Amino acid sequence: MADYTASDFRKGLRVEIDGVPYLISEFNFVKPGKGAAIYTCRLKSLIDGGTFVRAFRSNDVLKKPDLEERTMRYSHNETDHYIFMDENYEQFTLTAEVLGNNRFFLYDDCEVRVLYHNGRAVDVTLPTFIEKEILDTEPGARGNTATNVLKPAKINGGFEIQVPLFVNQGDTIKIDTRTGEYADRVLKK
Amino acid sequence: MASPSPYHEKGRLQSLQPALIFRSRILSAIRKWFEKSGFTEVETPVRLPAPALELHIDAEPAGAGFLRTSPELHMKRLLAAGYDKIYQMGPCFRKGEWGHLHHPEYTMLEWYRANADYLDILHDTESLVTQVSHSAGSRPLPTPPWPRFTVEELYLQHAGWNPVASYSAERFEHDLVTLIEPALPRDTPVFVMDYPAAAAALSRRKPGHEAVAERFELYINGVEITNAFSELTNPDEQRLRFEHCAQERKAMGAPTYPLDEAFLAALELGMPPSGGIAMGIDRLVMVLLGATSLDEVIAFRERIERSITPRGGSSGIDAI
Numbered sequence: 001m002a003d004y005t006a007s008d009f010r011k012g013l014r015v016e017i018d019g020v021p022y023l024i025s026e027f028n029f030v031k032p033g034k035g036a037a038i039y040t041c042r043l044k045s046l047i048d049g050g051t052f053v054r055a056f057r058s059n060d061v062l063k064k065p066d067l068e069e070r071t072m073r074y075s076h077n078e079t080d081h082y083i084f085m086d087e088n089y090e091q092f093t094l095t096a097e098v099l100g101n102n103r104f105f106l107y108d109d110c111e112v113r114v115l116y117h118n119g120r121a122v123d124v125t126l127p128t129f130i131e132k133e134i135l136d137t138e139p140g141a142r143g144n145t146a147t148n149v150l151k152p153a154k155i156n157g158g159f160e161i162q163v164p165l166f167v168n169q170g171d172t173i174k175i176d177t178r179t180g181e182y183a184d185r186v187l188k189k
Numbered sequence: 190m191a192s193p194s195p196y197h198e199k200g201r202l203q204s205l206q207p208a209l210i211f212r213s214r215i216l217s218a219i220r221k222w223f224e225k226s227g228f229t230e231v232e233t234p235v236r237l238p239a240p241a242l243e244l245h246i247d248a249e250p251a252g253a254g255f256l257r258t259s260p261e262l263h264m265k266r267l268l269a270a271g272y273d274k275i276y277q278m279g280p281c282f283r284k285g286e287w288g289h290l291h292h293p294e295y296t297m298l299e300w301y302r303a304n305a306d307y308l309d310i311l312h313d314t315e316s317l318v319t320q321v322s323h324s325a326g327s328r329p330l331p332t333p334p335w336p337r338f339t340v341e342e343l344y345l346q347h348a349g350w351n352p353v354a355s356y357s358a359e360r361f362e363h364d365l366v367t368l369i370e371p372a373l374p375r376d377t378p379v380f381v382m383d384y385p386a387a388a389a390a391l392s393r394r395k396p397g398h399e400a401v402a403e404r405f406e407l408y409i410n411g412v413e414i415t416n417a418f419s420e421l422t423n424p425d426e427q428r429l430r431f432e433h434c435a436q437e438r439k440a441m442g443a444p445t446y447p448l449d450e451a452f453l454a455a456l457e458l459g460m461p462p463s464g465g466i467a468m469g470i471d472r473l474v475m476v477l478l479g480a481t482s483l484d485e486v487i488a489f490r491e492r493i494e495r496s497i498t499p500r501g502g503s504s505g506i507d508a509i
Contacts, residue, residue: 007285029288032370033406033413034390035362036245037286055367057359 002064006039006056014046016065021046021117026053046115047122066118074110077103084112094121101180104159105130126177131186132156133172140165150182208486211325212474218324219278219298219470222317228274228300233263235280239449242434243390247284247444249293255446256282259467260299261391262452265420268303269460276300278470289482290412290472292490301465306419307392307403310464311337311380314407314415318378318473327477330378330409337380338373340401347372353400356387370411378409391430392418407468409476417466424456 004015011027026042039056046067056062072084072092080096082103094114096103098121105126106112115123137153150162153173163182167173172186223230240248240255241262248255260277267275281297302309315333322330341353348364373379382405386394389402403419421427431448439445474486484490 029286029291030366031245031286031291032362032365033384034243034245034388034416035358035365038362038366040366055363057363 003061004064006037006058006060006062009039009041009056009062014065014067015043016063017043021065021067021122025051046117068116068119070114070116072112072114074106074108074112077106082106084114092121094124098122099124101159102126102177104155104157105132105175105177105180107132128177129174129183130177131172131174134163134167134169137163137167137169140168202488205485205488208474208478208480209488211327211478212486214325215321215474215477216278216470218321219317221324222320223276223300226274226313226316228276229272231264231267231272231275231277232279233257233260233267233277237263237449239447241391241449242431242438242446244434244437244441244443248446249282249284258283259297261465261467262449264299264301264465265460265463266452266455268301268420268463269455269458271303273303273461274301287492289484292471292483292487295483295487296470298468298470299466301420301463303461303463305464306462307405307417307464310417310466311405314417314466314468315378318407318409318414321473322477325477328479331376335378335380336374337382337405339383340381340385341383343369343372343381352385352388353383356385358387361385361388370408370413373408373411375410378407378414381406381408389421389430390416390418391421391427393421393423409473412472412476413469414472414476415466415468417464420460420463420465422456422460422462424453427456428453 013024022043024041025044028040044051072086075083082094084092113125132155134153153163174184176183238254278298348368383401384404392402392404407415
């Protein structure tokens with residue numbers, strides 16, 4: 001596997017440190033005084049999203065991670081195992097652990113992008129906005145359109161999400177899968 | 190890289206217009222200050238047979254020579270010939286330098302005073318920057334004198350060691366970026382003075398205190414704007430430093446350049462004690478505007494990537 005030297009670094013490059021794949025989310029080239037180039041990078045873990053900043057010198061080397069991205073569609077689940085299929089009807093299984101809260105946002109035929117590191121699934125990206133029906137919530141005050149007061153509501157799987165007071169049981173809402181938060185109410189046609 | 194849409198490009202240039210007008214006022218105010226102060230504007234070659242040797246600066250090849258990384262050596266030849274107050278403002282080129290504070294083609298101002306030292310240049314700097322920021326209408330700077338910190342006191346206070354007593358280039362540069370520059374005051378321009386002799390570059394050692402070199406840098410808002418010296422005028426020491434630098438570059442695998450023998454010959458004949466300075470004009474405009482990236486003060490930052498097919502050779506890619 002080829003490596004990267006610091007002079008190859010740029011925003012958006014994926015690198016590996018101590019076996020963890022990272023994305024360079026911010027990149028800066030600085031040359032202090034009459035000194036050697038220093039490359040400061042913010043590194044974002046592709047596994048847990050945590051970030052940190054590190055300064056590199058031009059002869060520092062980082063590994064190129066073995067990463068592969070596959071697009072597939074959700075089929076069904078068998079308890080904690082979630083079954084997906086790619087366009088060739090090849091079947092893939094992802095665990096609840098890898099999916100995290102995203103498992104509550106899946107729907108039939110939902111298209112996801114799965115990132116594999118060394119052949120192991122490490123991250124799953126869903127469509128940014130998905131729609132879910134509210135299965136249970138306290139009735140809200142009629143006519144209350146305030147969006148800054150929230151109450152808990154349940155979607156399938158018992159996942160709890162904070163919604164504005166005017167959202168009722170049976171309503172469909174839009175969820176931002178990047179944050180797992182309520183985004184909008186979908187009005188019935 | 191995909192080209193941006195022509196509409197996006199037009200909008201970008203339109204939004205830059207106030208910054209570029211501000212930039213034009215600064216260039217004009219700089220020339221006025223030098224005229225008022227009795228300096229001669231000079232023009233020296235942009236394409237050189239031998240760039241000034243620096244450990245960490247690479248020159249862009251151009252024909253049989255190189256694009257200048259600084260006009261320093263030619264300006265010193267003028268000093269050696271008896272010119273006593275000279276300045277020049279124009280493009281310089283440094284290969285591969287690209288970042289929010291670096292652009293491979295940038296505008297450099299250099300000025301030199303014969304029979305002077307770095308403290309005379311420091312006073313010039315305070316006067317020039319104050320006058321220029323006032324004329325351009327930027328937020329007023331504090332009235333000089335501006336604070337001066339020695340390298341020794343800054344490192345002892347913020348990094349816990351003394352690079353003047355025992356120097357490590359790697360540690361010095363790393364701590365400069367991560368500990369010293371972030372700790373510099375933001376409410377006033379400051380001078381960082383008296384570098385370890387090992388980081389003297391082309392400055393002379395301080396008479397009576399040989400462990401430090403008479404070199405200063407001006408920082409505004411934590412950004413390095415200038416580098417100034419009491420110039421090294423001893424031809425033997427200059428040749429030794431160039432040769433040492435050439436050896437280190439070779440050991441690092443960096444491109445090697447010929448020595449500028451015409452410059453060394455001029456030093457042999459004698460150059461008066463002089464003070465000189467280089468100021469990054471793009472950065473000056475940036476900090477006076479309150480901007481944080483050169484993107485906000487340079488109209489066109491386009492990467493040049495070309496495919497070249499040398500005569501009779503295979504094709505190669507050259508990029509900056």
